[in-house]
Amino acid sequence: MKIGELARLSGLTPSRIRFYERIGLLKTVDRRPNGYRTYPQQAVMILGLITTAQRAGFTLDEIRTLLPPDLEHWDHATLMDALTRKIADIEALQARLAQSRVHLLRLIEDIQARPDDMDCAANAHRVLTNMLAEQPEALDVTSDDIRLLDKTNRRQSVSPGRRKKMASR
Amino acid sequence: MKIGELARLSGLTPSRIRFYERIGLLKTVDRRPNGYRTYPQQAVMILGLITTAQRAGFTLDEIRTLLPPDLEHWDHATLMDALTRKIADIEALQARLAQSRVHLLRLIEDIQARPDDMDCAANAHRVLTNMLAEQPEALDVTSDDIRLLDKTNRRQSVSPGRRKKMASR
DNA sequence: CCTAACGTTGAAGGTAGCTTTAAGGTCAAG
DNA sequence: CTTGACCTTAAAGCTACCTTCAACGTTAGG
Known part of the structure; x- marks a missing residue:
């Protein structure tokens, strides 16, 4: 073909x-x-x-x-190892995402929790200070090949302007 | 300064x-x-x-x-909106990650579940066929600005060869 | 006075994964 | 015999986020 x-x-x-x-x-x-x-x-x-x-x-x-040269003959050990490490990578990412999510949720709450006697400017300052103060251990992701998601997994990296139809499933 | x-x-x-x-x-x-x-x-x-x-x-x-020109005067509505959408993005990502994870776990299981009477080559073929067969609805991520994580959130985008020490956080 | 450490600029390079472009060759139908 | 759909290549472009380089000026210390 x-x-x-x-x-x-x-x-x-x-x-x-x-x-x-x-x-x-x-x-x-x-x-x-x-x-x-x-x-x-x-x-x-x-x-x-x-x-x-x-x-x-x-x-x-x-x-x-x-990928083996021949689809029938895989390097079993290397493959299993890679799969296992990739799962670990995913879990590390999940942890970071979860952290980002609660961080944003807390931020929203914090913004809305403006004391009645405080004006917006002062509230902005309060929220900012809070936010920059809480920098936890930043979840040290050990694995270096976090390359999950992003463009690769996006819908379609659309060129500026027009869109293509291109299958891509 | x-x-x-x-x-x-x-x-x-x-x-x-x-x-x-x-x-x-x-x-x-x-x-x-x-x-x-x-x-x-x-x-x-x-x-x-x-x-x-x-x-x-x-x-x-x-x-x-x-970012407002003045740190004290934010566009409250726009900001809240962006925060909310970003949380939705994160949740979409989380769903995809979870899906990838179980996919990999099932793959590992499937590889190890080789019937006693099947040789490695045949097992490879069996696993491959299984894997390519199960392509679920692929979790349609609607939001287009998934740009979470990846390099941006990596340890440090290290230039080929030597590493730098550069603070980075 | 020299040197090292700092500052300035514009331009180019690097990553990952492709797409697009330019400039052509091939082929089947009408 | 022409048209249009397909194929070929090398090279450049794209995105996001920076870094690195070259070539130069400034400043503080010994």
Whole structure:
């Protein structure tokens, strides 16, 4: 199958597939005499695997080191290790998010808790001082590869101006 | 106070402070006759406010539109609105993280649940098929400005090679 | 007077993950 | 024989948030 069909089947754009090949995430594919790339059925599964791994929070670099040349022969130990560490990363992130959330909730409460005898300016100062005072231990996230979510997992990184329809599921 | 001292007090680098000024996040400061920037005490609080807002998930753009020219006079309605929406963003992220987490946990379980009579290659195929089959509704995150965490909230975006010590909090 | 530490600027670089563009070649239908 | 849909490449652009560099001026201390 040609790249366009693979793109349709996988929900990725052709440029993205070529990009993955360029950075060595996909091994170089066979070419037809005319230079067109030609993919085996399995390619759909590989791409599905990659996007799934991305949504789980793996970087393309990580995915590359984990992906075996042959889909049937994985490095079991390394894979399990990576999965386990990624879960730990997620949990660290969850802790930070939870912290940010209560921080914001407390801030809202604090703003609304303006004493009757205080004007807005003074209240602003009170809230500010409170907020800057409470800087807890900032939840030291030990793992360095927090790369979950953000753009990668966003709806679609939309170019300035017009939107594309592009499958992307 | 000069920029170096402000940097020390705030924990930011001078380049970062100048950068903030350049993008209009900080209003242009007074200069001494020699051209050096000179900051009022309040600047420390403003920078603290900015980094705190960043850690809560606000982009510099958002912060700029929220920051009043005068720290005492906020746009109460807009601020509350932004805070509320940011909390909603966080909650959406939390839901996605939770989903990713159970996804990974189930994957681990599935890998380990290899039937005794199945070899590794066949098991790999079984797991892969299972995994690609279960693509739930993907938790439609509605809010578009999910920009929480990631680099911004990372330890320190370390340049390739050597590390710096730079305060950073 | 020299040196080190600080300040200034504009421009360029870096990250991650793509997309877009430019400039072309190929192919099937009408 | 033309049109339009597809394919190719290398290179540049995009986003957000800074850092780094080059080239220079200023200032405090010994």
